[in-house]
Amino acid sequence: MTALGYSTADAAVPHGCLSSPIGSGAGLAVVALADTQFNNSRARLASQLTCLRTLDGFVPFSANHGPTLAQAEDWLNTHETKARSVLDDLRGHGQLTLIAAPKTTHGALPRNGAAWLQEKTRRAGSLRKRSEALLCCLIEHATNLGITRHVSQIHAKGARLDMLLPIAQATGLRTDFAHAVSSSQKVFPDWEITLTGPWPAFAFWTLEDVI
């Protein structure tokens, strides 16, 4: 099993990409993806997209992460309102994910302890500022394409941007955004920018006490 998802009980029926519902509570169901159905990641992506198009909502969880099926059912039984609200919010949507990391490497560091740490701190600050500038540019592109909901992160190695978009328009928007990314790379040539997706809207599943 590669993932658990929450869907409406009515929709959680076997239809090529899902096994049978494995548990249900209060009108929602926990459904499972069997890894034996997928022999590579492309097949898995195709399956997830089918799920996105077919089900009202589908938010995968890793079975490896811990929730047993019984735990998932218990959780669903006590969080129906929240789960339904999230499913309603994400219905018909997927996400594009963009990961950006700088290509350039820095020169040698000072050999003195204090100077070494100060230089490391300076570089971290510089990377953060460059990440902010890049994200600002990319978010503007996304907004121009009508993608208004996004989640951005700046971390130690670069930046990440998740964008929520209607799954029906995912292919077209991805192509358009890829063009925008290409133009951004002319402005930010020292960045490696990778665009992936569409994926199920993992980054927008906002329940705080998820299993």
Place this chain on the structure above:
Amino acid sequence: MNDLGLSFPPDLLAQAAQKAADAGGRIKIDPDTVEQDLARVVLGLMAFLRQLMELQAIRRMENGTLTDEQIELLGTTLMRAEEALHDMAERFDLRPEDLSLDLGPLGKTI
């Protein structure tokens, strides 16, 4: 984002599961290079921990909560720890970049 300023992709769980599934859920060990492989894992974890400490030190630098003595001490310690790790890696014919463990969708450790 956690206290150390690290962040992890929100979809990592599902992707990690896929990675595990793709790998058949097994760790591959080559008997001819087992010493080097083990050294890579152990040193890779040590390098990862060292980097976490470095990130925390940077955060404290940015917050201005370190004295000059602490900056000198932390900087020297972290710098020498990095050198020691690279020296040990070299003994096993490993390059510094080999200490970056690929955690699949989580990315690389360092």
